[in-house]
Amino acid sequence: MMKRAHNVSLSWVVLAAVVAGCTPDSQQATTTDIEVSGVYVTEPAMGERAAMYFTVVNRTGSEDELISVATPVAEVAEMHKTVQQGGTVRMEPVGSLTLPANGELRFSPGGYHVMLLQLNEDFAPGDWVDATLHFRVAGDIAIRGEVMKYVEIEKALTDAQ
């Protein structure tokens, strides 16, 4: 059986936390209690589409809801869930996702991802992609993630399966 790393690449978390920390939070006081880390984007396969991942941590005692995601690099950003069941894997669109109180919402390969479709611009490994997460209560949170090669993605695989 496989061993799975329990620590998602620490440097990513730190890096993303720094980026999140740069976000002016004056207009969104509540967002300081919601932290988005581990943001990354896959290299666009065939230049057509890419997937974005991140982890949202809610340090407040009340739940929130991630309604949608937007990014200047793509016309369409849809939240999808990869469902693994009985040896099969399939993708399902999801409307919105609950961010539990004092909990987290993790996007990762084999789980949730934001599918970026109809790309507006080319991007490649090493580039940074901006996006905005729309929460029902917390409002908008700006994030930024590095584009990674598929071969690098496994570093961020979840231990849950």
Add this chain to the structure above:
Amino acid sequence: MPRTNRVPKVQLRSTRWSTAAACVCAVLLSACSTDTDTNTDTSGRDGYRGRMLQPPREKVDFTLQDTQGAAFDFSEQTEGHVTLLFFGYTHCPDVCPIHMANIAAVLKDFSFELRQQFKVIFVTTDPERDTPQRMRLWLDNFDPAFIGLWGDHDEVNEIAVSLGLPPSVISQSEDGEYAVGHSAHVMVFTKDNLSHILYPFGTRQADWAHDLPGLASETWGE
């Protein structure tokens, strides 16, 4: 053309029996604690990181079109190789490209001699969008030696099912896009033309690097 891929049932049975016997021996040997040779025929068996198939599954005879438009006879053209078989599609967001990228990264580090012993075969479950040309471009992102196979939906599903893998299912979404559900596993056939092992999504490069060299010389106790 000669058909050597079909392993007679008798041989299958004897494989299992000899393995069972070897396991007993290994237990006895380790119980004696005088045996320092850990490189026995069966020690590797438990050391693999994929999911063992009991009983192992036989290859299935099929011919599909490769990315050059030529007929690819699976049994004949994989004979003598360790064959990694995966059913997926090029619009797949993460499972397919991550599997392919991880395998490619590990094979890249092998010596030429070892690398030549492997064939990686990607069968599309999305024949509508995955033309052979498109598959070629997509696979070239990982390894130009990877083989892409194309056939119609029913044909490919029949192959998957006869290998004991789930059939693919196409689900339409409202925007006209669609997703294809498919097997999450990479099925590995060793040189005995049997698959003893499956690798689920989540298999890491370290796992492939650990298992593949051993599978190239694996005889499963024969």
